[in-house]
Amino acid sequence: MSRRIAAILFPLPLPEAFDYVVPEDVEVQPGDHVLAPLGKRLARGVVWAIKPDDPARKLKPLDSATGGPPLPEGTRRFVDWLARYLVQSPGIVLRSVLRSTDALKPSPAETVYKPGSGDPGRMTEARQRVLDAAAALGEATAADLAREAGVTASVVKGLAKCGALSEEKRLVDPPFEEPDPDHAGLDLTAMQGEASGVLRRLVRAGGFQSALLDGVTGSGKTEVYFEAVAEVLRRDPKAQILIMLPEIALTEAVLSRFEKRFGVKPALWHSGAGPKNRRRVWREVAEGRARIVVGARSALFLPFMRLALIVVDEEHDPTYKQDEGLAYQARDLAIVRAKLEGAMVVLASATPSLESLANVQAGRYVHVHLPARPGAAILPEIGTIDLRETPAETGCWLSPPLVAAMAETFARGEQSLLYLNRRGYAPLVLCRACGHRMVSPDTQSYLVEHRYTGRLVCHVTGFSMPKPKACPECGAEDSLTSVGPGVERVAEEAKRRFPGARVEIYSSDTQRGAEIVAAMEKGEIDILVGTQIAAKGHNFPNLTLVGVVDADLGLAGGDPRAGERTFQTLVQVAGRAGRADRPGRALLQTHQPEHEAIQALIAGDRDRFLDMEFMAREALGLPPFGRLAAIGLMSQDPANVEKAAADWAAAAPVTDGVEIWGPAEPPRAMVRGWHRRRILVRADKTVDISAYLRAWAGRVKTPSSVRVSIDVEPYSFI
CATH class of the missing domain: 3.30.70.600 (Ribosomal protein S10)
Structure with a gap:
């Protein structure tokens, strides 16, 4: 009887899958998880193929199958394609797929307690506190009940023994609830209805399809692609959907809108979700029970069984590019994964990337356009403040025209957003005596001053130190001075100019991000000073003024995408203003008001800017040419x-x-x-x-x- 040979791929930096003999008492198929000897140890791997026997070869037997949901064929094809494209070993790519080995085991169970109907017998104060806690919590573990009531777990178990509490087993990782495509249909405008109709027709056509949902800020792109999601759910009871977002900070807003539309929250996947949640999501996706996943770029590597639709929201966003470790562009890989799975992909943006627009022009993507905001909301009026003519006062960063506009906005009870993509208080600290610049050890990167914490921080390596009292180079006391503004410094100036205003900072350093967004939505903040995280996907109804503190910040350097990124960022920032029935405006402080990106933004002439960018890229042979x-x-x-x-x-x-x-x-x-x-x-x-x-x-x-x-x-x- 001929042997069966299994090619096993390990999630390690190895050049290829290795061949092993499959023992007669072991049954494995491609995609199964196994243990096999690798050197002097047993290593976890995945059966990549079953191959015909070659009796002349001396091969080790694999050890055992470990169980768990197998990797679907589409995921394995994606790993192989990605390894070739990125010039990486396939094991490195597989390591990005196998994020949680605990997910290969069935969900653990735990005992929970609920109020019961039995007689508690002798009632004590401790027992009463437990029963009160059980009534308030509905169901909880013995440890949680004991903690809530301030007693030991033995008191809880004593009440369970006499029937005053009932106990039952519950999965620690329960399946996700099924979304309802007809839970709460949205009232779309005629324009939104037409756009959603195009996407629904593409869903009904089936197979691989690509569409660019190109809509101005506040035009309702999310509502439109939700209708494509609903159509997929109606047509296939087993279909899975992935909605990708560039920032974790955006997930809460999308989750609440999703729950309102479909009645349940989707599965959530990102680096900050915690190992328990990631274990649950990975397992439920692999078993086909997680119908919809909202996630960051790494969600592309989840083992979907029946992926039918991928939505890449804010597809232009540079954070879809991973630079460290396995370097990839998630937007591009979403197209590849959809093609390998025979799925549909929707790219959504108010400022599409040149690569996506080039694919529209080439006929590879269907172009779905939303050129206006719904209802009374209109796009903000955009103007520039030439800092060469009206500079800010010495030691300040807000020019007189911007300060005047903020005063008018505050007097009307409306909100302002000051945008500066620099965290901390100041981007540079130097010595007035000798000129020494504070840099991170072993890194050619300036230390950023964070005055609220009194520390100097390297945003490249994470190095942090207290701000010294004396210059480490010359020893001069009190000679270190802050150069340039960060959001903390701009917020300090805003508070000084408007002492009665409620001023908050929103950046990736902010610990209360969700709380600040909620307060801004409720009108509890007058002036929000934020980095790029404040410019993405938020809807602040009372925000009517956006001030860009330094519109030139992204134009310097040798980045071939600098002009495109600046234009996209400024459009996104300006688009936060006037999203309800109140008109908005955006003011851009700049030393280069004549720059083509800024001129195109003011004129509302995106096509002119794109034509110039396309010409420059084509002449140099740069992407997308x-x-x-x-x-x-x-x-x-x-x-x-x-x-x-x-x-x-x-x-x-x-x-x-x-x-x-x-x-x-x-x-x-x-x-x-x-x-x-x-x-x-x-x-x-x-x-x-x-x-x-x-x-x-x-x-x-x-x-x-x-x-x-x-x-x-x-x-x-x-």
């Missing part, structure tokens, strides 16, 4: 990284349509003590850049003291 890749090298020894970079450059294959730039130092030439070099690759659209990089990597033997990373379509150039 060409391909980019980056090879990063790092070593703790500068000589080693310099030699390795030179070796890589010398080994580059000579191919038509490919240009090699570098090696060179990136702007941050050292991070955490690691010296860095970068090689950029520009290729024509027709070049298979992944195959080129794979062939290149095969020509170079890099010493173990040097780390090498490959980034296909890089977004960060620092």
Whole structure:
């Protein structure tokens, strides 16, 4: 009888799946989870294929099948495709899929207690407190009841023994409730109804479909794609849906809107959700019981059994790009995953990326347009404040025209948002005596002053230290001064100018993010000072003025997407104003009012700006008209990284349509003590850049003291 051979892929940086003999008493199929010997230990892996026997080969037997929901075929194809495209070992990609080994086991159960009908017998104060707690909580574990009542668990169990409390087993990770597509239909405007009709027709057509939902801020894009979700749920009782968001901070708002529309909350997946929730979501997705998942970019790696629709909300957002570890662009991978699964994908944005608009022009995406806000809401009036003509007072950051506009807004009882994409109090601290600049140890990054905590923080490495009283270079006392504004400094000025106003800061450092958003929605904040997190997806009905403190901030540097990103950010920020029945306006403080991105925003002429960006990119052969890749090298020894970079450059294959730039130092030439070099690759659209990089990597033997990373379509150039 011939042997059965299983190719097993391990979630480790190994080049391929390894072959093992399947013992006669073990039954496995592709996708099953197994234990197999790897070196001197047993390692968890996934059966990637069952292969015909080759009797001449000496192979180890796999140990056992571990059970748990198998990885679906679509997920395995996605891993294989991604490994080829990103020039990574498939095991590294698989590691992003197998996030929770606990999810392979059935849900644990726990005993919960509810009020019962039995006679408690002798009543004591402790017993009464437990019964009161049970009545208030409805059901709870013995530990929770004891904690609530301030007693020991034995008191709870004594009441259960006499029947005063009833006990039952409950799954720790219960299945998610089924969403109801007809729970609460929305009253759509004619324009929204037409747009949702296009998406519903695409759902009914079935198979792989791509659509760009291109709508101005506040036009109701979420309501429109909810109708596509409802259509999928009606048509297929087992279909699964993924809604991707760029920021965790946006999930609460979407969850509440989702619950209102479909009657239940969806499954939630992101890095801050905690291991218990992630275990539950992974298992329920793999079993096909989690019908809808709302998640961050890593949700793309969940093992969906029957994925029918992916929605990428705010598809232009740069946070969909992961730079560290496994580098990928989640928006692009959403298209790939949908194609491999035969699913539909909807990309939604008020400021679509040039890549998505190019696909619309090429006929690859269906263009669904929402050019206006519903009802009485209109787009805000946008104007500039030329800081060359009306600068802020010395030591201040808000110009007289912006301060006057804020005063008018405050007098009407309306809200203002001051936008500055800089966290902390000041982005630089230097010594007035010797000019020394405070930088992070082993990193070429300035320390940011956070005055509320009295600390200097590196936003690259997380290093933090108390602000010293004396300069560490020259020893001068009280010589360290803050240079430039962060949101804390702008908020300080707002409080000084408007002492009666309620001023809050909203940034990624804010611990009370959800609380601040709720307070802003209720009108309990007069002036909100925020970074980019305040500009995304929020609906503040009483917000009528947006002031951009530094509209030039994103225009500097060598990033080829700088103009596009600035335009997108300013549109998103300005779009927070005037979203209800009150007209809004946005004022942009700038030293470059003539810049094409700012001029296009003021004129409301997106097409003119896009035409200029398209022309510039096409002339240079940059995305979406060409391909980019980056090879990063790092070593703790500068000589080693310099030699390795030179070796890589010398080994580059000579191919038509490919240009090699570098090696060179990136702007941050050292991070955490690691010296860095970068090689950029520009290729024509027709070049298979992944195959080129794979062939290149095969020509170079890099010493173990040097780390090498490959980034296909890089977004960060620092």
